[in-house]
Amino acid sequence: MFFKQFYDNHLSQASYLVGCQRTGEAIVIDPVRDLTKYMEVADSEGFKITQAAETHIHADFASGIRDVAKRLNANIYVSGEGDDQLSYKNMPEHTNFVKNQDIIQVGNIKLEVLHTPGHTPESISFLLTDEGGGSSVPMGLFSGDFIFVGDIGRPDLLEKSVQMEGTTEIGAKQMYQSIEGVKNLPDYIQIWPGHGAGSPCGKALGAIPMSTLGYEKINNWAFNVTDESKFVETLTSNQPAPPHHFAQMKKINQFGMKMYQPYNVYPSLDNERIAFDLRSKEAFHGGHTQGTINIPYNKNFINQIGWYLDFEKDVDLIGDKSTVEQATHTLQLIGFDNVAGYRLPKSEILTQSIHSADITGEEANVLDVRNEEEWNNGHLDQAVNIPHGKLLNENIPFNKEDKIYVHCQSGVRSSIAVGILENKGFENVVNIREGYQDFPESLK
Structure with missing residues (x-):
């Protein structure tokens, strides 16, 4: 079996490529919108991406699950669980809606679907068994936003981002049952989460890329609070406010958007557009154009700029051309294709601040x-x-x-x-x- 984790520092997001070396088939778990890195690795390792699967309707990045079906003519698997009002819409051909205990076969690799609601009603996880390697017991769990290293997924995003009143407590109670439901799995099960430290999808995510169920049973608070009311209180308290773009992510990932297509950004001809300065705060303090907003292009870029983006309006970016190009690509990973131009930084102080x-x-x-x-x-x-x-x-x-x-x-x-x-x-x-x-x- 071939296994590779892809981690995006700007999204604090993990996706995975798993391949059966006997048949040459591969599956992508929780793909981002730009499929390039999966395709390059699959090609170099001699695999064909024939399938992709998604753990839930994401709220923090633009999913690539539809792009896999359309661009690669691959079969895709999404949750058929949960409330119909919150389910996937406008899905392409080759879509399979899977439920608890369904099996996805990738050559000689078996993925068993587990319904693990809490973060969202439709959330599922995938329990992997490497049958091609001679194993009859599962190796690991693609847990999505269910179990993280040191934490679990927050249940309040539907209420805070999509204004669905009362869903936080319902989700927290579902999460309690989901945690109880996996406690009987073997301790040696590896946990392959959907996010790491820096993600707003939990309160205290660890920076370690993966864990084991046994380790989480000992160290993760969620496995050690046995009273449901105390569990709900702990899970729902002090969750950080989600950036504004989360509501847009939910919408485009539920209903779909245009396929990913990279584009070039040229010098701006409109100084009236809202502009984001990508430099460090120290450089911004040294001199900037009045009214431009300083969002440094670093690992916190998306979590900061997401508060201010209007997906119906164009923006300019300020920085050197290379940094602007990188930031433009990063913005596309949250479905924002509206960078209209770039401006070079001003060294003189053009503000009274x-x-x-x-x-x-x-x-x-x-x-x-x-x-x-x-x-x-x-x-x-x-x-x-x-x-x-x-x-x-x-x-x-x-x-x-x-x-x-x-x-x-x-x-x-x-x-x-x-x-x-x-x-x-x-x-x-x-x-x-x-x-x-x-x-x-x-x-x-």
Whole structure:
């Protein structure tokens, strides 16, 4: 058997290619929209991708499951479980809707479908047995967003992203039953999760790429809380707010979108479009065009820019051409094909905003852009709290001529906030050095 994990650092997402070396057939598990890397590896190893399977309708990246069927003429397998209202729509030919205990055969490799709801109602996992290698016992579980290393999938995305009231508690109870349902599997079962550290699909995902069920039984909190009500409370509390693009991901992955097609980005001819500066916050502080928004192109790029994207509107990117091209491709992985142009960075300061200032505690107009949990753990008495992801679409309760002091916890989100405030017409913005974590104890 051939096995390879593909990990995308920007999506914190894992997909897999599994091949039967006897028959030359291969299957992709949870493919992203750009199939290039799977096709290249399959070709180099002598496999033909004949099948693909998906664990659930994803909310954090654009699925490539339909592209596999259309581009590679392969059979695809998606969940036939769950609520019809939330099920897959507009699926192509070669689609197979599978349910609990169904079998997917890839040459001499057997995948047994397990219905493991909780993260979503239709979520399934795939239990792999390498029959071609002479085994009669399962080797591992493609767990999707069911079991992660050190954590499990959050059940609240349907309620928070798609506004389906009451689904969080239902999902949490389903997750409790799903965990109970796999406890009897052998401890040696490997866990091949759909995400790693940095993904918003859980609270405390580990950075290790895979685990074993036995290890998770000992170390994963979800296997050690036996009271259902306590389990539900723990799972549903303190989940981070999902970026705005999650709602769009749910929509396009349920109903489909156009096939992936890379495209070129050329110099922008429209300075009125919203523009995202891909440089580091330090470079942005050194000089930027007023009203441009600083989202550094790093591993947190998608989780940050996802708050501000309107999938009906074009954007410009600011950076060197190579970085812009990489960022454009990364945005396509969340289904955003609307990068209209790029602009080269400006080295001169074209704004009145001041960066890296200290705070005295006497400032009148203080904007705290941290999340609700951080705010509740301590804040300045005179501060106004608007989480950074809401700034672009919220009314800012200050006058345009006011000097506004903005801060977050460490200085990253406040740097983003500076550009947003400028974009909304505030010209006298002061970014507080290093954020709340560096405030004198006397102010906290």
